[in-house]
Amino acid sequence: MTATIDTRPQGANPYAPDAGLAGLGTPPAARNGSPSTPRSSAPSSLPNGGVGASRTGARRGVITVTGSVGPRYGEILTTDALQFLALLHDRFDSARDELIAQRQLRRQDIADGSDPDFRASTRPVRDDPHWRVAGSRRAPGLEDRRVEITGPTDPKMTINALNSGARCWLADAEDASSPTWPNVVEGQLALRDAIRGTLSFTNEAGKEYSLRSSDIADLPTIVFRPRGWHLDEAHLRYTDANGITSSALGSLVDFGLYFFHNAAELIARGRGPYFYLPKLEGYKEARLWNEVFEIAQDALGIPRGTIRATVLIETLPAAFEMEEILYELRDHCAGLNAGRWDYLFSVIKCFRTRGDSYVLPDRAQVTMTAPFMRAYTELLVATCHKRGAHAIGGMSAFIPDRRNPEVTREAFQRVAADKKREAGDGFDGTWVAHPDLIPVAEAEFDAVLGDAPNQVTRLRDDVVVGQHELLDIASARRGGATVTSAGLRSNVSVAVRYLDAWLRGTGAAALDNLMEDAATAEISRSQVWQWIASGTVTDDDQLPVTRERVEAILLDVVASLSPDHGNRIEDAAEIFREVALRDAFPPFLTNPAYQGHLVGSPADQV
Ligand SMILES: CC(=O)SCCNC(=O)CCNC(=O)[C@H](O)C(C)(C)COP(=O)(O)OP(=O)(O)OC[C@H]1O[C@@H](n2cnc3c(N)ncnc32)[C@H](O)[C@@H]1OP(=O)(O)O
Ligand SMILES: O=CC(=O)O
Ligand SMILES: [Mg+2]
Numbered sequence: 022m023t024a025t026i027d028t029r030p031q032g033a034n035p036y037a038p039d040a041g042l043a044g045l046g047t048p049p050a051a052r053n054g055s056p057s058t059p060r061s062s063a064p065s066s067l068p069n070g071g072v073g074a075s076r077t078g079a080r081r082g083v084i085t086v087t088g089s090v091g092p093r094y095g096e097i098l099t100t101d102a103l104q105f106l107a108l109l110h111d112r113f114d115s116a117r118d119e120l121i122a123q124r125q126l127r128r129q130d131i132a133d134g135s136d137p138d139f140r141a142s143t144r145p146v147r148d149d150p151h152w153r154v155a156g157s158r159r160a161p162g163l164e165d166r167r168v169e170i171t172g173p174t175d176p177k178m179t180i181n182a183l184n185s186g187a188r189c190w191l192a193d194a195e196d197a198s199s200p201t202w203p204n205v206v207e208g209q210l211a212l213r214d215a216i217r218g219t220l221s222f223t224n225e226a227g228k229e230y231s232l233r234s235s236d237i238a239d240l241p242t243i244v245f246r247p248r249g250w251h252l253d254e255a256h257l258r259y260t261d262a263n264g265i266t267s268s269a270l271g272s273l274v275d276f277g278l279y280f281f282h283n284a285a286e287l288i289a290r291g292r293g294p295y296f297y298l299p300k301l302e303g304y305k306e307a308r309l310w311n312e313v314f315e316i317a318q319d320a321l322g323i324p325r326g327t328i329r330a331t332v333l334i335e336t337l338p339a340a341f342e343m344e345e346i347l348y349e350l351r352d353h354c355a356g357l358n359a360g361r362w363d364y365l366f367s368v369i370k371c372f373r374t375r376g377d378s379y380v381l382p383d384r385a386q387v388t389m390t391a392p393f394m395r396a397y398t399e400l401l402v403a404t405c406h407k408r409g410a411h412a413i414g415g416m417s418a419f420i421p422d423r424r425n426p427e428v429t430r431e432a433f434q435r436v437a438a439d440k441k442r443e444a445g446d447g448f449d450g451t452w453v454a455h456p457d458l459i460p461v462a463e464a465e466f467d468a469v470l471g472d473a474p475n476q477v478t479r480l481r482d483d484v485v486v487g488q489h490e491l492l493d494i495a496s497a498r499r500g501g502a503t504v505t506s507a508g509l510r511s512n513v514s515v516a517v518r519y520l521d522a523w524l525r526g527t528g529a530a531a532l533d534n535l536m537e538d539a540a541t542a543e544i545s546r547s548q549v550w551q552w553i554a555s556g557t558v559t560d561d562d563q564l565p566v567t568r569e570r571v572e573a574i575l576l577d578v579v580a581s582l583s584p585d586h587g588n589r590i591e592d593a594a595e596i597f598r599e600v601a602l603r604d605a606f607p608p609f610l611t612n613p614a615y616q617g618h619l620v621g622s623p624a625d626q627v
Contacts, residue, residue, distance in 0.1 A: 078261035082111045084269060088202040088256025091627035095276055097209045103257075105281045105320060109273045110259045112316055116309055117270055126303050127338060131371045137341050138488045143304070147344045148191050151408040154347050154354040156477065160329045161357055162189070162242030162292050165474035166411060166450035167466040168459050170241065173197045173528055174208035177221035177456055179215050180230040183240040185456040190241040193249055194275045195299045196538040197365070197529035200615065201625045202256045204526060209278045214244065216283050216290070219336075238291040244331065247275030249300035250309075251609050255620045271315070280317050280328075288327065295355070296330045300363060302338045304345035311350050326352045331413060335540070336367040337362025340397050340491055343404040356411030356449070359387060359398045362540035368393075368494060369547040373606060374556060378495045382510025382556050384544050389415075389439065391497045396490035402447040403481035411475055414443035414451035418535040421457045424502070428534050433461050440465035449475035453528075454536040503560035504552065512545040513571060513597070514578045519545075520593035520614065521582070526624035546601040546610055559606070568602050591616050 084103045131137060139147070146152075157163040169189040172178045182190040192212060198204055216218035218235025235241055248254075248271030255267035276296065284294040295454045298310055332339075334357050339346065347354055365387060372379035381387050387431035389398065398414075405412035417439040419597055436453070440462045443451050449470075453462050470476060515532055519542040522530040529538045551557075552566040559566060579594050596618060600610040607613055619625055 027036075037557060049280055049339075049435065077530070082107045082114075082259055082261040084110065085258045086256065087258055087259065088206075089627040091203065093210055094627075097206050097213070097282065102278060102281045105317075106257070106269065106274060106277045107259065108320060109277050109313060109317065110269060111262065113273060113309065113313055114259060114261065114267070114270065115358045116312075117272075120306055120309060122251060123305070125608070127302070128371060132374050136488065136492055137338050137371070139341050141344070143342070143345045146212050148569045152348060152351060153224040154351045154356075155326060155329065156355060156409045156411065157329075157475075160293055160295070160355060162238070163244075163295060163329055163411075166242075166356075166413060167475075168462045168468060169244070169413065169450060169452050170456060170459060171197060171416065171452050171454060173204070174211050175204070176207075176211045176214075176220060177224065177230055178621060179211045180220060180222055180232055181456060183215060183243075184233045185241065185459060187241045187453070187456075187459050188450070189244055191297055191452065192243050192245045193528075195246045195297075196540045198248075199523045199526050199528040199619070199624070200248065200252065200271060200611075201256070201526045201619060201622075203627055204528070204627070205254065205256070205274070211284065212243070212279060213260075213282050216243070216286055216292075234297070236290070237287070242292060244295040244297055245275075245279050246297035246299055247272045247279070250306065251300070252611060252615065255616070272324075276313065277317070281321070282326070284318075284321060284323055288323070294323075294328050296328065297358065298330050298332045299360070300335060301332055303344065304342045304349050307332060307346040307349035310582070314350075314353050317584050328353045329355040331356045331358055331411070333358045333363070334397075334401055335363035337364065337371050337491075338367075340364070340400070341488075342403060344408065347404070347410055348406050350403040354410060356413055357401055357405050358413040358452075359395065359401050359415045360540070361398075361415040361539075362544060364394075364397065364542040366540060366547055368552050369544065370606070370608065372494060372549040373547065377555055377557070380504070380551060380557055381494065381548065382498050382502035383506065384512065384541075384548060386502040388495050389442065390400075391500075393491060393493045393496050396486045396493070398443075398448075399446060399481065399484045400486040400491070403484035403486075405449075406447065406477055406480050409477060410448060411449040411477060412442070414448040416452045416536065417458075418454070418537075418541065420455045420531055420534060420536050422531075422534060423457070431460070437460050437465055444469035447476055447479050447481050449477060472592075491530075496591070504557055504566075506559045506564070507560045507561075509549065509552070509559060509566060509571070510574050510578070512549050512575045516542050516545040516549075516597050517575070517578055517590065517593045517599070518582065520596050520610075522525055523614065524592055524618055524624065525621060543610055547606070549601040550606055571602060572598075576586070589622075 034155055083132035084107045086098055166189050168187045169191055170185050170187040171191040171193055172182050174192045183502055216237050220232055222230040250272050253268035254271045254274040255268045257274055258266050259269045260266045279295055315325055330350055330353050334340055334343055402412040409469050417436045419432040419435040421432045436458050440451055444466045451462055453459055518532050519537045538549050549571055557566050575594055579590055582590050596614045599613055600607050
């Protein structure tokens with residue numbers, strides 16, 4: 022007998038096969054136009070004269086393209102693909118809004134002093150020893166994931182990642198991506214071409230790139246990461262059955278387009294539709310994804326249980342619900358990943374108003390061996406293996422520099438130590454940011470795994486982690502780690518330089534020999550916010566971190582960068598002020614940055 026978590030939505034599936042794509046109304050064709058920024062607007066007449074109607078007469082929503090249309094965009098934004106997106110939005114648009122509201126309530130509870138804990142109501146799921154996840158069974162290409170390279174999906178990076186020799190590639194529309202409209206659609210085009218073995222690319226210097234095999238089964242297994250639930254897609258407008266129009270949801274757009282265009286092709290070519298799911302904050306969000314998968318598979322006639330998802334455990338609330346998340350997704354779940362950078366961001370976000378004992382030291386001084394981080398990763402491995410799921414390790418931010426052997430040597434040493442710890446702890450695989458790090462990580466996992474594809478059968482019954490261990494945030498500073506003036510300046514400088522790159526369409530950048538992306542930038546800005554709010558004093562000079570002090574650093578950073586950068590530095594500084602220096606704390610920097618500064622910008626144009 023298996024356990025149940027309260028109630029699943031019951032009732033007939035409105036998208037059961039008999040009401041699939043063929044039953045939908047015709048959405049408007051792609052058209053030129055500029056996106057409008059507010060998410061919702063009052064009922065308006067639709068470009069195709071009204072909301073769609075199904076064969077059975079039920080009213081349907083439609084998706085309208087408002088972004089400009091570049092070469093070959095029509096291959097992605099087909100009428101059928103837009104209908105499929107509309108179907109997903111009809112079913113899940115308001116459910117996502119409810120979940121976002123629940124996140125806010127939960128964060129407020131924590132801010133008010135209530136510590137997160139394992140839920141009493143879901144104890145039956147945790148106590149039931151019988152259930153297991155689908156894991157890598159009938160999921161070709163997912164059995165051995167010892168080294169996964171990550172990166173954005175532009176054509177060059179796609180080819181380089183697929184030629185890299187890693188076992189898997191996390192094709193990223195999330196932390197490593199700036200969600201400009203061209204990146205969104207052209208990323209889908211690159212993936213579509215790569216899966217069909219036809220992708221090629223020539224850079225400005227005339228260097229030609231092509232895949233080392235046209236057979237996708239010879240290349241790293243693609244695991245696609247759509248945007249999180251918090252992000253909108255302003256270039257596609259969803260009009261629901263009542264005529265209410267809003268921006269489409271980034272997560273459904275990314276997932277839906279990838280699944281629609283590639284699921285059948287991947288299966289035919291000996292792979293499958295595999296996903297990473299980012300930034301979940303609890304099991305109800307996993308349930309929502311599971312329902313998305315069921316409806317998507319039904320609509321395209323793909324058997325339920327074909328999709329495999331690996332869920333990032335990268336928020337503090339989710340660390341208390343790992344088992345429930347696995348349970349909700351059990352028929353579609355491959356494993357969990359320890360997303361350390363967003364996890365740190367989430368820790369700061371949750372406890373940012375709870376005073377000095379929750380203040381972390383300089384970002385660079387919080388390592389994976391800090392007791393609260395180790396508790397989280399050990400619990401993740403133990404939970405996964407108990408349920409037959411893969412545990413995938415995270416990203417060390419040290420990256421090599423092919424022009425600087427000293428930097429490269431340091432990166433190799435740091436990454437090797439990180440991967441040795443992960444493999445020793447029982448992780449089944451890990452992430453690397455750069456192709457030159459693949460052999461380094463592989464050596465550490467080979468030493469533990471040998472010829473075995475994974476170590477899922479290695480149970481970690483010895484792990485005893487409870488609420489106290491997960492919330493022992495103060496342990497980060499117990500070993501003498503400090504908050505320094507250099508750390509403060511580095512946070513400001515990294516956040517501004519990253520935002521500048523992001524506004525120009527690049528979602529991951531090498532800054533000061535470290536990989537920086539949306540998650541690491543979130544840490545930088547939220548640390549500054551927390552240090553100001555907590556009246557933190559920098560240990561080296563005993564000066565308080567105040568708004569005035571940070572503003573002076575910001576002006577200095579901008580002045581030092583302006584000569585070498587384009588005109589987005591001032592905008593980057595403005596975003597930094599908005600997300601780090603105001604009383605209010607936006608839950609994600611990417612929300613105001615997207616709506617206020619990216620949509621309609623030069624990088625956002627085709
Ligand atoms: C918190 C998280 O979510 S972590 C996951 C999200 N973050 C990421 O995925 C970051 C992935 N990594 C990267 O984007 C890149 O490695 C960067 C931006 C950090 C550095 O990139 P570069 O400055 O181009 O590095 P470098 O010049 O050393 O690259 C050498 C070559 O390797 C390629 N390369 C570097 N990283 C990658 C990668 N991750 N995937 C594929 N190819 C890569 C470069 O394209 C370049 O190829 P080329 O010689 O054909 O031009
Ligand atoms: O997505 C990964 C992370 O560390 O954040
Ligand atoms: Mg992340």
